[in-house]
Amino acid sequence: MAKFILKRLLFLPFVMLGVTALLFAALQFLSPEMRASLYIKDPRQLSALESVIEKYGLRKPLPVQYGIWLKQVIKGDLGYSETAKMPVAEAVKAFFPATLELTVAAFFPILILGVYFGTLSAVYKDKWLDHVTRFVAITGYSLPSFVLGLLLLMIFYGKLQWFPPGRYSLDVDLLTHSEAFGHYTGLLTLDCILNGQWKALGDVLKHLVLPACTLTYISVALLLRITRSSMLEELGKDYIRTAKAKGLPGNVIVKKHALRNTLIPVVTLSSLLFINLLGGVVITETVFDYPGIGRWGVVAAQQLDIAGVLGSTLLAATLFVLANLVSDILYAVVDPRIRVG
Amino acid sequence: MKKRLLAITAILSLGAGTGSATTHPDTFTYATISDADTLDPAWAYDTASHSIMLNIYEPLFFFDKSSTEKLVPLTAAKIPTRENGGISADGKVYRIPIRKGVKFHDGTPMTPEDVRYSIIRFLLLDRAAGPSSLLLEPILGTPTTRDEKGALKPDIFKAAEKAVRVEGDVLVLTLPQPYAPLLSILASWGPVLSKAWAVKRGDWDGAEASLPALNNLKKESSAFFESSNGTGPFKLERWDRKTKEVILARNDGYWKGPAKLKRVIIKGINEVGTRKLMLQAGDVDSVYADRSVYSQFQNLPGVQILDGQATMEINPIAFFTFQVSAAGNPYLGSGKLDGQGIPADFFSDIDVRKGFAYAFDYDGYIKDVFGGKGVRARGAIPKSLPGYNPKQAIYSLDLGKAKEHFQKAWGGKVWSEGFRFTLVFNSGNSARQNLCQIMKRMIESVNPKFTVDVRAVEWPTFLDAITSSKLPIFVMGWNADYPDPHNFAFPLLHTHGDFPGRQKFSNPEFDKIIEAANRETNLAKRKQLYAKLQQLEYEFVPHMVFVEQYRYRTQRNWVKGWYHNPVFPDSPYGGYYYPISKQ
Numbered sequence: 066m067a068k069f070i071l072k073r074l075l076f077l078p079f080v081m082l083g084v085t086a087l088l089f090a091a092l093q094f095l096s097p098e099m100r101a102s103l104y105i106k107d108p109r110q111l112s113a114l115e116s117v118i119e120k121y122g123l124r125k126p127l128p129v130q131y132g133i134w135l136k137q138v139i140k141g142d143l144g145y146s147e148t149a150k151m152p153v154a155e156a157v158k159a160f161f162p163a164t165l166e167l168t169v170a171a172f173f174p175i176l177i178l179g180v181y182f183g184t185l186s187a188v189y190k191d192k193w194l195d196h197v198t199r200f201v202a203i204t205g206y207s208l209p210s211f212v213l214g215l216l217l218l219m220i221f222y223g224k225l226q227w228f229p230p231g232r233y234s235l236d237v238d239l240l241t242h243s244e245a246f247g248h249y250t251g252l253l254t255l256d257c258i259l260n261g262q263w264k265a266l267g268d269v270l271k272h273l274v275l276p277a278c279t280l281t282y283i284s285v286a287l288l289l290r291i292t293r294s295s296m297l298e299e300l301g302k303d304y305i306r307t308a309k310a311k312g313l314p315g316n317v318i319v320k321k322h323a324l325r326n327t328l329i330p331v332v333t334l335s336s337l338l339f340i341n342l343l344g345g346v347v348i349t350e351t352v353f354d355y356p357g358i359g360r361w362g363v364v365a366a367q368q369l370d371i372a373g374v375l376g377s378t379l380l381a382a383t384l385f386v387l388a389n390l391v392s393d394i395l396y397a398v399v400d401p402r403i404r405v406g
Numbered sequence: 407m408k409k410r411l412l413a414i415t416a417i418l419s420l421g422a423g424t425g426s427a428t429t430h431p432d433t434f435t436y437a438t439i440s441d442a443d444t445l446d447p448a449w450a451y452d453t454a455s456h457s458i459m460l461n462i463y464e465p466l467f468f469f470d471k472s473s474t475e476k477l478v479p480l481t482a483a484k485i486p487t488r489e490n491g492g493i494s495a496d497g498k499v500y501r502i503p504i505r506k507g508v509k510f511h512d513g514t515p516m517t518p519e520d521v522r523y524s525i526i527r528f529l530l531l532d533r534a535a536g537p538s539s540l541l542l543e544p545i546l547g548t549p550t551t552r553d554e555k556g557a558l559k560p561d562i563f564k565a566a567e568k569a570v571r572v573e574g575d576v577l578v579l580t581l582p583q584p585y586a587p588l589l590s591i592l593a594s595w596g597p598v599l600s601k602a603w604a605v606k607r608g609d610w611d612g613a614e615a616s617l618p619a620l621n622n623l624k625k626e627s628s629a630f631f632e633s634s635n636g637t638g639p640f641k642l643e644r645w646d647r648k649t650k651e652v653i654l655a656r657n658d659g660y661w662k663g664p665a666k667l668k669r670v671i672i673k674g675i676n677e678v679g680t681r682k683l684m685l686q687a688g689d690v691d692s693v694y695a696d697r698s699v700y701s702q703f704q705n706l707p708g709v710q711i712l713d714g715q716a717t718m719e720i721n722p723i724a725f726f727t728f729q730v731s732a733a734g735n736p737y738l739g740s741g742k743l744d745g746q747g748i749p750a751d752f753f754s755d756i757d758v759r760k761g762f763a764y765a766f767d768y769d770g771y772i773k774d775v776f777g778g779k780g781v782r783a784r785g786a787i788p789k790s791l792p793g794y795n796p797k798q799a800i801y802s803l804d805l806g807k808a809k810e811h812f813q814k815a816w817g818g819k820v821w822s823e824g825f826r827f828t829l830v831f832n833s834g835n836s837a838r839q840n841l842c843q844i845m846k847r848m849i850e851s852v853n854p855k856f857t858v859d860v861r862a863v864e865w866p867t868f869l870d871a872i873t874s875s876k877l878p879i880f881v882m883g884w885n886a887d888y889p890d891p892h893n894f895a896f897p898l899l900h901t902h903g904d905f906p907g908r909q910k911f912s913n914p915e916f917d918k919i920i921e922a923a924n925r926e927t928n929l930a931k932r933k934q935l936y937a938k939l940q941q942l943e944y945e946f947v948p949h950m951v952f953v954e955q956y957r958y959r960t961q962r963n964w965v966k967g968w969y970h971n972p973v974f975p976d977s978p979y980g981g982y983y984y985p986i987s988k989q
Contacts, residue, residue: 099736101734114733147870148864148867149647160648215679218679218683222683222687223686223687226687229687230683235671242646352677354680356649368861368862368867369861370867
C-alpha cells in the first residue's frame with residue numbers, strides 16, 4: 066500500500082506541472098499589457114506598464130515566460146486581486162477556510178444520505194421508497210442552486226427567521242474579532258470548539274444550515290443514483306445468489322457483501338463530488354452572502370479581475386489533483402485488486 | 407417520531423427572531439451596496455467613504471440639523487463673522503478660535519496645531535482628481551499643487567504655511583481674495599486628524615522636505631487608509647474588506663457627550679433581496695434602496711418609508727471619457743474602429759457624444775425607473791441652487807438626429823464600421839443599471855453594427871477604473887460638498903475639476919466663466935454667468951444629465967432621531983449616527 070501511495074505521490078508534481086501549463090496557455094490569450102496589469106495595484110502605475118512587462122518578461126519566448134511565471138506561482142506571487150483588494154495568495158488564505166467549512170458541512174450529509182438512500186432504493190426497487198428517492202433525486206438535480214437558495218432563504222429566514230444569511234451573527238462577529246478568541250484553523254466551527262465557545266458554535270452552525278442544505282439537496286441526487294445502480298448490479302451477481310442460497314439474512318448480504326463492492330464507484334465519485342461542491346459554492350455563497358472563495362470568484366469573474374479568477378482556478382485545479390489522489394488511495398483500500406494491478 | 411419532530415421544531419423556534427423587536431438596541435446596522443474606498447479624509451472623495459468618516463472625524467463647523475445654510479461650531483469654538491471680528495473687513499482673513507477640552511479617540515488632547523496640520527495636509531496631499539481643490543481654491547487661490555507637467559509647485563508649501571497659521575488658540579486663514587462659501591466648505595472638509603498619531607505611523611511629519619512623499623500619495627500608503635484617530639462621536643473598530651463591513655464603536659470621551667448608540671455597523675450586501683429580508687427580520691435597521699426597487703419595500707410590517715427627501719445632486723450623470731487609458735484595458739474591445747472595439751479617443755468627436763445624447767429616452771427613464779419622482783436635470787447646476795436655468799435647452803429622444811450625428815462622426819467610419827465597448831456601472835445600483843440597459847437598447851437600435859456590453863463592478867473597483875480613465879463612459883452622480891453652484895460647475899466642467907480630470911478634457915471657455923462666476927459677488931451677474939456656462943455645456947456635451955430625483959429612506963420603526971440633510975454624503979440612506987437611537 067505504501068508503495069502504491071508513494072508512486073501516486075511521485076506523479077503529483079507532473080500532474081501539477083500539466084495543470085499550470087494549461088493555465089499558462091490560457092493566459093496567452095491576453096495581451097502582454099493585460100497580463101502586466103495583473104501585477105498592478107495602483108491605477109497610477111499603469112504608466113509604468115512597460116517596466117512591469119520587462120520585469121516579468123512578458124514579451125520573452127513562451128518557454129522562458131513559463132519558467133518565470135512558474136517561479137512566481139511557486140513563490141505565491143499570483144498578482145493583485147482588484148476585487149478582494151489584496152494579493153491573490155492573501156485572498157485565497159482569507160476566503161478558503163469559509164468555503165472549506167461549508168463544503169465539508171455539505172459533503173458528509175451527501176455521503177451519508179446518498180449511500181443510505183441509494184442502497185435502500187436498490188433493495189426496495191420499484192417500491193414506494195424507491196419512487197420517493199427517485200423523485201427527490203430528479204428534482205434536486207434539475208433545480209438551479211440559486212432558485213433553491215433563494216427559496217430556502219425566503220422560507221427559513223424571511224418567514225420563519227430560523228436560519229439567517231452570512232457567516233455569523235453580530236455577537237459572534239464581535240467575539241471572533243476580539244483578542245480573547247484564538248484563530249487556530251480559520252475554520253470557525255473548529256475554532257469555536259477549541260476556544261470552548263459553544264454558543265458561538267451554535268450560531269455558526271445555524272448560519273451553515275441553509276447553504277449546506279442547498280448544496281446537499283442539489284448534489285445528493287448523483288450519488289444516490291450511482292449507489293442505487295451499483296447496488297442493483299451487485300445484487301444481481303452470482304456470489305449474492307450463492308449467499309442467498311446459503312440462507313444468509315438479507316441485511317447481512319447487503320451490508321457485508323454487496324455494499325463493499327458497491328462503494329468502489331461511489332468512492333471515485335465522492336472525491337469528484339467534493340470538487341464539484343467547491344465549484345457549486347460559487348452561486349450558493351453569493352445568494353447567502355457567505356464570504357468564501359466562491360463569492361470572491363463570482364465577483365472576480367464579473368469584473369474581469371483576471372488575477373482573482375486565475376488564483377481561484379489554480380486553487381480548484383490543485384484541489385482537484387489532490388482529491389483524485391485521495392480517491393485513488395481510497396479506491397485501493399476498498400478494492401485490493403487495484404494495488405496488485 | 408412525531409414527538410421528536412415537534413421537539414426539533416420547538417428548539418428551532420426558540421432561536422428564531424420575530425423581527426418585531428430589536429435584538430441589539432444599542433447597535434445600528436445599515437446594509438448598503440458600496441464598500442469604502444479609503445478612510446483618509448484628504449484622499450476620499452466618494453459618498454461611501456465620506457459617510458463613514460462623517461462619524462469619525464470632525465470639521466471646524468457643521469450644518470445645523472437639516473439646514474444647508476445655518477452653521478454651528480464643532481471643532482471651532484464659534485462661527486467667525488464680520489460682526490464678531492472673526493472675518494476681516496476685506497473678507498480675506500478668518501480668525502477661528504479652536505475649541506478646548508476636545509480629545510482624540512486615543513485620549514490625547516486635540517490642539518490648534520492639529521487643526522493647522524490637518525488643513526495643510528488636506529491641501530497638500532492633493533491626489534489626482536481628489537477633494538483638495540475644495541480648499542486649495544479659496545485658501546491658496548489655485549485648484550492644484552502641481553504645474554502643467556505634473557511637478558509639485560516649488561513655493562506651494564510656503565504658501566500653505568503662510569495662509570494657514572495658529573496664533574495662540576486661534577486658527578488664522580489668510581485668503582488671496584474673499585471667498586463666500588469658505589465656511590460651508592469647512593463644514594464638511596478638512597476635518598481634524600492627530601498629527602502625533604500620524605507621524606508615529608510614518609505619515610507626513612508636516613515638513614517641507616517630506617512633502618513629495620505626501621503629494622498625490624498612493625491610497626494604501628496613507629496611515630489613515632484603514633486606521634483612524636479623530637475626535638468624532640464614533641471611532642473605527644474595524645474595516646473588514648473581506649466581509650465588506652465597517653464597525654464603528656462609540657467614543658465615550660466625545661466632547662458633546664457619548665452617542666446613544668454603542669456601535670454602528672455598515673455592511674456591504676449587493677443582493678437587494680437579501681437586504682430586504684434582513685430588514686424584514688430586524689437584523690439591519692436601514693438599507694440602501696433606490697427608486698427602482700421602491701415597491702419591494704412598501705407595506706413591510708415594522709418598516710417605515712420616509713419619502714420625498716429632496717436632494718442637492720445631479721445623479722446619475724453619464725460621463726464621456728475623451729481619452730481612455732488604453733493599456734491593459736478590457737473595456738475598449740479591439741481598441742480600433744473596426745466594429746469590434748473603439749479607439750481610445752472615440753468620445754473626443756462631438757458627433758459621437760451628440761449621437762449618444764439624442765439616443766436616450768429621458769422621460770421614459772424618469773417615469774419607469776423613478777416612478778415619476780423626479781424632474782429632468784437641465785445641466786450641471788441643480789434646481790435648488792442659484793444659477794439654475796429653468797429655460798435651458800435639453801436633449802430629448804430623437805433617433806433621427808442621433809443617426810445624423812453618428813453618420814457624421816469620425817468621417818462616417820462610425821456608421822459604416824460600427825463599434826463595440828463595455829458600459830460599466832457600480833453593482834447594486836439599480837437606477838444606474840437601468841440607465842445602462844436603456845442606453846444599450848437605444849444605441850443598438852440606431853444601427854445594428856453598434857454594440858454596447860453592460861457590466862457591473864464593485865464600488866472600489868469602479869472608482870479605480872474611473873480614476874485611471876479606463877472607462878469609455880462611466881455613470882456616476884454628483885452630490886453637493888457644500889451648497890453653492892461653484893461646487894457643481896467646478897468639479898463637472900473645470901479643467902482641474904474632479905470629472906474633467908478623469909474624462910481628460912479641457913475647455914478654456916468653461917474655465918474662464920467658472921472662475922469669473924466664483925469671483926463675482928453680484929448674484930444677478932453670477933446667475934448670468936452660470937446660464938452662459940450651461941448653454942456651452944449643452945453645446946459641448948461633455949456628459950449627459952438625466953434627472954433630479956426625490957429619494958426615500960427605508961428603516962425600522964424603532965429607529966429614532968434620524969434627520970436628512972442633502973449635503974450629508976449618502977443621505978437619506980446612511981448618514982450621521984450621533985443623534986440616532988433605537989426604541
